[in-house]
Amino acid sequence: MKIFSSRRLVTGALALICAxxxxxxxxxxxxGTRQFIENFGNKLVAxxxxxxxxxxxxxxxxxxxxxxxxIDAIGRYCLGRYWKLATPAQQKxxxxxxxxxxxxxxxxxxGDYRGVSFTIGAISKSGEDDSVEAVLMRPQQPPxxxxxxxxxxxxxxxxxxxxxxxxxxxLTQRQDxxxxxxxxxxxxxxxxxxxxxxxxxxxxxxxGNN
Amino acid sequence: xxxxxNGVRLRPRGQAQMSQTREGFSARRRFSSRSSVxxxxxxxxxGCSAIKAPVPKxxxxxxxxxxxxxxxxxxxxxxxNMTMTVDKWALRPVAKAYIWAVPRTVRNSLGxxxxxxxxxxxxxxxxxxxxxxxxxxxxxxxCINMSVGVGGLIDVAKMAGYPHHDNDAGLTLAxxxxxxGPYLFLPMGPSSLRDGIGYGIDQGLSPWNYVPRGYGLIxxxxxxxxxxxxxxxxxHIDELDALQRDALDPYATIRSAYQQQRQAQAQAIKNDNRAxxxxxxx
Numbered sequence: 174m175k176i177f178s179s180r181r182l183v184t185g186a187l188a189l190i191c192a193x194x195x196x197x198x199x200x201x202x203x204x205g206t207r208q209f210i211e212n213f214g215n216k217l218v219a220x221x222x223x224x225x226x227x228x229x230x231x232x233x234x235x236x237x238x239x240x241x242x243x244i245d246a247i248g249r250y251c252l253g254r255y256w257k258l259a260t261p262a263q264q265k266x267x268x269x270x271x272x273x274x275x276x277x278x279x280x281x282x283x284g285d286y287r288g289v290s291f292t293i294g295a296i297s298k299s300g301e302d303d304s305v306e307a308v309l310m311r312p313q314q315p316p317x318x319x320x321x322x323x324x325x326x327x328x329x330x331x332x333x334x335x336x337x338x339x340x341x342x343x344l345t346q347r348q349d350x351x352x353x354x355x356x357x358x359x360x361x362x363x364x365x366x367x368x369x370x371x372x373x374x375x376x377x378x379x380x381g382n383n
Numbered sequence: 384x385x386x387x388x389n390g391v392r393l394r395p396r397g398q399a400q401m402s403q404t405r406e407g408f409s410a411r412r413r414f415s416s417r418s419s420v421x422x423x424x425x426x427x428x429x430g431c432s433a434i435k436a437p438v439p440k441x442x443x444x445x446x447x448x449x450x451x452x453x454x455x456x457x458x459x460x461x462x463x464n465m466t467m468t469v470d471k472w473a474l475r476p477v478a479k480a481y482i483w484a485v486p487r488t489v490r491n492s493l494g495x496x497x498x499x500x501x502x503x504x505x506x507x508x509x510x511x512x513x514x515x516x517x518x519x520x521x522x523x524x525x526c527i528n529m530s531v532g533v534g535g536l537i538d539v540a541k542m543a544g545y546p547h548h549d550n551d552a553g554l555t556l557a558x559x560x561x562x563x564g565p566y567l568f569l570p571m572g573p574s575s576l577r578d579g580i581g582y583g584i585d586q587g588l589s590p591w592n593y594v595p596r597g598y599g600l601i602x603x604x605x606x607x608x609x610x611x612x613x614x615x616x617x618x619h620i621d622e623l624d625a626l627q628r629d630a631l632d633p634y635a636t637i638r639s640a641y642q643q644q645r646q647a648q649a650q651a652i653k654n655d656n657r658a659x660x661x662x663x664x665x
Binding site for chain 2: 253254278313338339340341344345346348349350351352353355356364367371
């Protein structure tokens with residue numbers, strides 16, 4: 174009887190701890206999300222504003238993106254319904270290509286800005302993820318309001334989407350890709366080839382400029 | 384019909400045919416009208432199949448089709464291609480020249496003027512959407528900028544704490560709960576059935592479309608509208624260039640971005656429940 178009651182005590186305590194941690198969890202996650210975006214933003218802005226040459230900016234930004242952006246999850250999302258239709262080999266190849274395309278897209282933007290700052294606003298829930306409102310200030314340009322969507326699916330906080338002027342980047346990208354595949358006979362291979370061409374053009378343009 | 388009759392008369396046919404009664408002509412006319420009806424029906428059918436996209440059977444594909452909300456995709460793509468061709472050879476070069484010739488500060492002032500002159504339309508739509516605070520902002524912006532701001536060239540209202548906000552009849556209708564209807568790509572850009580109708584309403588709400596003849600006002604209005612188009616295009620040169628370079632299907636990307644943005648704009652207006660009494664009054 175005693176054992177039973179102590180067992181009950183233990184389970185009761187466990188339940189209590191679980192419930193307690195559950196109620197604490199959202200607040201904890203929200204502050205964690207804020208901290209995460211603040212760190213990520215500060216590091217990014219420091220690189221963007223620093224007077225080092227563009228090539229070095231790019232190489233410094235790369236590890237930051239790889240660590241704090243969930244590129245695989247974004248890639249899977251962007252392929253949409255074709256992710257299931259693609260063969261494992263195609264999926265693997267697609268993710269590798271997508272990595273490169275996304276990193277190119279981000280690093281291409283680096284040269285455009287200087288004297289950038291940002292402020293972080295309200296944090297809200299967006300489905301399973303957290304949405305962080307941020308205002309980006311660029312000189313001689315109107316402030317740009319955007320939402321950073323932070324997901325915890327990989328265990329640690331990572332950026333999974335950016336919403337600018339009301340448009341989700343990953344959703345827009347998904348509709349771009351799916352429309353392209355649909356117009357090319359529903360063939361994922363067509364998308365892979367297009368991505369390869371895109372990367373080739375990018376490298377050609379980059380080497381041509383240097 | 385006339386040419387047909389003449390054609391018959393010119394043809395060297397026998398007397399018998401020449402003496403044919405009116406019945407012959409009317410029969411021929413009936414036949415031709417019947418065949419033209421048939422041709423029209425066929426053309427309309429062919430047209431329908433060309434402007435309406437087939438509805439997919441696969442459930443995943445169907446979900447995608449419904450999300451895109453673009454049943455007239457084939458027709459829209461034709462208009463899109465035409466618009467982009469005109470843009471490439473006419474509007475974009477003009478906008479580039481405008482950027483090259485006019486310094487940024489002057490362009491900003493012109494942009495302020497265009498925004499201010501559209502303020503009446505924003506005001507009426509704010510009223511229509513039942514948002515008094517927004518309507519007040521638009522009204523104050525109009526009054527300040529048209530007077531102190533020298534006809535809108537200087538955005539004094541913004542410095543005084545009344546920044547510009549967008550509104551149009553499409554968004555007002557959205558706030559009334561009118562669904563967007565199918566996506567449409569019109570010659571002036573991405574739209575929807577609702578926003579297209581809204582565009583027409585906005586033309587009616589703009590006082591500049593009621594200027595009397597004389598005093599050069601009509602010419603001013605033309606210049607203002609054309610400047611608006613060129614200036615608007617010049618603001619998006621880089622974005623549109625990047626989009627056409629980076630997107631695999633620019634048409635689908637524009638469609639997606641437009642639909643999401645309109646939804647967000649309508650939501651922002653809906654969520655704006657600021658009190659009509661200003662904060663300093665309390």
